[in-house]
Amino acid sequence: MSTPSPLYPIQNESRAALTLDGLWRFQFDPRAEGEAAGWPAGLPAPISMPVPASFSDFFTTHAERDYVGDFWYETGFFLPETFPETVCVRFGSVTHRAVVYCNGVEVARHEGGFLPFTADVTAAARRGAMNQLVVKVNNELSESTLPCGAQKEMPDGRKLSKPYFDFYNYAGIHRSVWLVGTPAQAITDYSVRYELDGADALVHYTVEGGGDRPVRVSLADAEGNTVAQTEGRKGVLRVKDAHLWQVRSAYLYRIVLTAGDGYDRYEEKIGIRTVKIDGRRILINGQPVYLKGFGKHEDADIIGRGFSWAVAKRDFECMKWTGANCFRTSHYPYAEEWYQMADEEGFLIIDEVPAVGMMRSTHNFAAAGMGQYTYFFETPTVPALLANHKQQVAEMMARDKNHASVIAWSLFNEPETTSEYARKYFSEVFAYARTLDPQQRPLTGAFEKNSAPDKCRCYDLCDMICLNRYYGWYISGGPEIDEAELKFRAEMDKWAAKKLDVPFVFTEFGTDTLAAEHKLPSVMWSQEYQNEYLAMNFKVFDSYDFVQGELVWNFADFQTTEGIMRVNGNKKGVFTRQRQPKDAAFTFKRRWEALPEGCKE
Numbered sequence: 001m002s003t004p005s006p007l008y009p010i011q012n013e014s015r016a017a018l019t020l021d022g023l024w025r026f027q028f029d030p031r032a033e034g035e036a037a038g039w040p041a042g043l044p045a046p047i048s049m050p051v052p053a054s055f056s057d058f059f060t061t062h063a064e065r066d067y068v069g070d071f072w073y074e075t076g077f078f079l080p081e082t083f084p085e086t087v088c089v090r091f092g093s094v095t096h097r098a099v100v101y102c103n104g105v106e107v108a109r110h111e112g113g114f115l116p117f118t119a120d121v122t123a124a125a126r127r128g129a130m131n132q133l134v135v136k137v138n139n140e141l142s143e144s145t146l147p148c149g150a151q152k153e154m155p156d157g158r159k160l161s162k163p164y165f166d167f168y169n170y171a172g173i174h175r176s177v178w179l180v181g182t183p184a185q186a187i188t189d190y191s192v193r194y195e196l197d198g199a200d201a202l203v204h205y206t207v208e209g210g211g212d213r214p215v216r217v218s219l220a221d222a223e224g225n226t227v228a229q230t231e232g233r234k235g236v237l238r239v240k241d242a243h244l245w246q247v248r249s250a251y252l253y254r255i256v257l258t259a260g261d262g263y264d265r266y267e268e269k270i271g272i273r274t275v276k277i278d279g280r281r282i283l284i285n286g287q288p289v290y291l292k293g294f295g296k297h298e299d300a301d302i303i304g305r306g307f308s309w310a311v312a313k314r315d316f317e318c319m320k321w322t323g324a325n326c327f328r329t330s331h332y333p334y335a336e337e338w339y340q341m342a343d344e345e346g347f348l349i350i351d352e353v354p355a356v357g358m359m360r361s362t363h364n365f366a367a368a369g370m371g372q373y374t375y376f377f378e379t380p381t382v383p384a385l386l387a388n389h390k391q392q393v394a395e396m397m398a399r400d401k402n403h404a405s406v407i408a409w410s411l412f413n414e415p416e417t418t419s420e421y422a423r424k425y426f427s428e429v430f431a432y433a434r435t436l437d438p439q440q441r442p443l444t445g446a447f448e449k450n451s452a453p454d455k456c457r458c459y460d461l462c463d464m465i466c467l468n469r470y471y472g473w474y475i476s477g478g479p480e481i482d483e484a485e486l487k488f489r490a491e492m493d494k495w496a497a498k499k500l501d502v503p504f505v506f507t508e509f510g511t512d513t514l515a516a517e518h519k520l521p522s523v524m525w526s527q528e529y530q531n532e533y534l535a536m537n538f539k540v541f542d543s544y545d546f547v548q549g550e551l552v553w554n555f556a557d558f559q560t561t562e563g564i565m566r567v568n569g570n571k572k573g574v575f576t577r578q579r580q581p582k583d584a585a586f587t588f589k590r591r592w593e594a595l596p597e598g599c600k601e
Contacts, residue, residue, distance in 0.1 A: 054304025092175025164357030185211030210259030245271025271404025291549025358415030
């Protein structure tokens, strides 16, 4: 019942967009009785809950923080008489699944906790009056959900999450909620792709929606001057002496789409740039680039995975300070505002679907590289998982396809890839993904250590190969670090022997490090050891010319499920969870500022 919502809300003469963020009403439903008890018409005993935010870290009891099951949100909104004809409520994300009711009537349901969806409330809402909005949410994991996991039942009947991934299963309404008004036959989507012709650029576009009205498309430069315009739902804009969107030097145009004589208008910033894999090189506008940056998480104190402009601003300032130019949206698509800021700042993004946990292990970070095989893709849940996977790939690409910052799509993180079952599964995912992106950006996925060069059955599906490797931490750590380097080089030599002629990017490497821990000689978890580990990894990276990027794990410390290998979360951050630098931040700053912005020498 939900409809795709790729266009970000805007306000102009034909469209309305009002935020519904703020304090909502909230209630847990541990016995899943709310629907039968009439909660779609209103919650009987709610408490206050901020939106957007995760709910977990507001509470002071284990039962509430670690709650698993159904929970409900409720708010009200006034719908003006003058609001445009079609009225929708747009959710940036609800983790992991939602059913939406307006004035007691079900208007949408959606699976997938990291992408937007809309609920059409045109028929259910009353104009010139207050309206009630109720959302039933569920955060349970299974082997057919993305991300994957399970849960156990405690002796008291309470459910406990058992994720197959190493980050906390935060849940809630994590991103902004908008009341959106559009004309009945509004523009519903558009796509752009680019071609360079000497000093000029050709912007190939398509526009969807608008009924049978004529469509006009124009492009304005940063000063607001119209530099190209044409008519038709499909066509080409020629931009003379185009200003290209460059790495860490962004230039943005504004595309304006108009249906009819002002019937509907949608506009958005876009950056003109091309992306191509040429042998072992990653090319932006035909020039090689070496990726340097971070794996990240949407994770912060108090708000959990909820979006905050303040957190995003601080993160970009810290990344710029280090000399970074790239990050991966590990392990799910982030809030749209991250991509908008990356477009403005000239950052590159590897955009990742939430296909994480495809290994039956609640300690997958330790199981990776230990040869564990769990028959994950040989179970009856695979068809449902595959359908869910493809749907979320489609929604991610529909939402993010026009962002200049997005240069590649990551379709998985650390799954089992050593069987023909996995090969069949991912072949279908990759084949489907190649039909979706108008710009045909590179497809990839992050491989863990079990996906070795002599065992992996899926690496050739990728346009560039991304490796997550922890030689010197999970493998031969501490006093065995010299042995770790030998093992690392032995694997890289095997990759080199394959003569694949594609770029390799390290999308994870790192050590857990306590910000206050110092020791000479070094020990694991100390600042000194983190720097020694990085120095060893840099030597290996620099020894192989097909290595074209290094994205350290992780930008900042982040919350995980409790465990004896986690000290109140994962401490592999180059920055603390409060976004203050560890010693390693200065190490990266020195290295990355010394590297040229293009290809590594």
